[in-house]
Amino acid sequence: MSALPSSIHSTSALPKVAWAKGSYLTDVSGKQYIDGSGGPAVYCIGHANTEVNDAIKAQLDRIAHGYRYNFTTDALEELTDIIRKLCGGTLNCMIYVTGGSEAVESCLKLALQYHAARGEMSRRRFIARNRSWHGNTLGALSVSGFLERTRAFEGSLLDVSRLSPANDYRPIGSPNGEACAQELEDEILRLGADKVAAFIFEPVVGAAGGCVPAPAGYAKLIRDICTKYDVLMIADEVMCGAGRCGTWRALEADGVEPDIMSVAKGLAGGYMPLGVAIYNDRVAEPIMRVHGAPMTGHTFTGHTASCAAGVAVQKIVIRENLLAKVRANEPRLRSMIAEALTGVEAVGDIRGRGHFIATELVADSKTKKPFDASHKLFMHIRQRALENGLICYPVGGNVDGVNGDVVILAPPYNSTDAELTEMVDKMAMSIKQVLAAKGLG
Numbered sequence: 264m265s266a267l268p269s270s271i272h273s274t275s276a277l278p279k280v281a282w283a284k285g286s287y288l289t290d291v292s293g294k295q296y297i298d299g300s301g302g303p304a305v306y307c308i309g310h311a312n313t314e315v316n317d318a319i320k321a322q323l324d325r326i327a328h329g330y331r332y333n334f335t336t337d338a339l340e341e342l343t344d345i346i347r348k349l350c351g352g353t354l355n356c357m358i359y360v361t362g363g364s365e366a367v368e369s370c371l372k373l374a375l376q377y378h379a380a381r382g383e384m385s386r387r388r389f390i391a392r393n394r395s396w397h398g399n400t401l402g403a404l405s406v407s408g409f410l411e412r413t414r415a416f417e418g419s420l421l422d423v424s425r426l427s428p429a430n431d432y433r434p435i436g437s438p439n440g441e442a443c444a445q446e447l448e449d450e451i452l453r454l455g456a457d458k459v460a461a462f463i464f465e466p467v468v469g470a471a472g473g474c475v476p477a478p479a480g481y482a483k484l485i486r487d488i489c490t491k492y493d494v495l496m497i498a499d500e501v502m503c504g505a506g507r508c509g510t511w512r513a514l515e516a517d518g519v520e521p522d523i524m525s526v527a528k529g530l531a532g533g534y535m536p537l538g539v540a541i542y543n544d545r546v547a548e549p550i551m552r553v554h555g556a557p558m559t560g561h562t563f564t565g566h567t568a569s570c571a572a573g574v575a576v577q578k579i580v581i582r583e584n585l586l587a588k589v590r591a592n593e594p595r596l597r598s599m600i601a602e603a604l605t606g607v608e609a610v611g612d613i614r615g616r617g618h619f620i621a622t623e624l625v626a627d628s629k630t631k632k633p634f635d636a637s638h639k640l641f642m643h644i645r646q647r648a649l650e651n652g653l654i655c656y657p658v659g660g661n662v663d664g665v666n667g668d669v670v671i672l673a674p675p676y677n678s679t680d681a682e683l684t685e686m687v688d689k690m691a692m693s694i695k696q697v698l699a700a701k702g703l704g
């Protein structure tokens with residue numbers, strides 16, 4: 264049998280990271296990178312924070328992991344307390360997991376269990392949206408509307424209804440929010456409300472759309488529709504939540520509380536793997552009354568050292584008033600990007616919230632026609648940015664699942680003004696260099 268081609272080892276071309284501090288990472292050759300998107304919007308307080316590391320070490324010295332069926336722990340209880348306060352309202356119950364996909368998976372199962380506990384076993388169907396990303400496990404993948412990532416698994420995915428994305432830059436119908444919300448009601452009625460378990464959506468779409476906030480009014484409309492038909496509303500805030508958009512819950516800015524939500528990336532800021540499915544009292548009541556507990560969870564659910572990391576990160580976010588800083592930085596970040604890209608005709612849209620801002624590149628800014636996917640523009644920008652010493656998050660396929668190029672900046676919440684300027688300048692330089700090299704700019 265012939266050896267596998269070396270290209271199959273997809274990490275072979277990557278630099279090897281050695282260490283990091285604050286907003287900077289250094290590879291083994293000594294080259295430095297500024298962290299303009301902590302992975303996919305993960306490292307919200309920067310790297311190697313001694314307070315967080317000390318908290319994790321202290322927890323490891325006491326006990327790494329108290330297994331959930333045997334023990335509760337200080338770290339888990341403290342984190343639950345903190346999240347309840349940060350969420351406000353009736354989002355009081357948590358299932359801790361190790362990341363975003365597990366969090367989404369737990370949300371889906373909670374919705375099914377809620378209906379089962381109420382004797383409504385016919386409510387099995389999920390409604391989701393196109394241009395969305397909910398994760399890589401089969402359930403989370405099933406509700407994801409991201410053709411490039413789901414195509415290889417078609418045939419083994421759940422049968423999910425998919426609605427249009429709600430995107431002010433690429434509106435469907437008019438006005439956008441209302442038309443998209445109407446699609447939800449129409450689909451519930453088409454299926455029969457007694458068949459529908461939940462509607463899942465990203466309040467600010469991340470990788471699949473490029474920082475696309477819900478149009479004004481949309482979230483309230485879908486909240487009302489979900490309530491009207493007893494369809495649960497699941498907000499996937501894995502990427503946009505935990506303060507990334509300037510409020511701890513992204514949907515807080517829309518004045519809406521979901522029934523169930525997923526949070527991950529920024530929860531423990533990348534210091535330990537941690538995610539959470541959060542559900543409200545209304546969902547908890549029949550589950551606890553009829554089944555006694557949620558029928559989901561894993562060996563590492565509520566992992567103690569991960570919860571300790573979450574506590575330490577969230578304490579810093581609160582003590583240093585970082586959400587106010589993120590909110591205040593938003594208009595500056597947008598105008599810095601617009602200024603740095605002045606005269607670049609390919610700039611179609613600059614959008615997002617808080618420290619979650621995307622620049623969409625298009626072949627024609629009047630018609631909003633994307634560049635052909637064959638250019639692989641976003642991949643070249645990622646590579647050029649790395650060469651220029653910037654980690655940003657370029658993604659492709661935001662227009663139709665295949666075509667489209669967006670560059671996301673998601674800096675740590677505590678980045679300095681000088682660091683933000685460096686990130687924006689390096690991103691603009693990388694975009695311009697790639698467009699010029701391809702004869703597109």
Ligand code: PLP
Pocket residue numbers: 303362363364365367396397398399465469470499500501502503527528
């Ligand atoms: N949901 C959203 C909105 C995400 O952006 C992601 C990951 O990017 C996930 C779920 C899956 O999270 P994870 O990669 O931690 O499993």
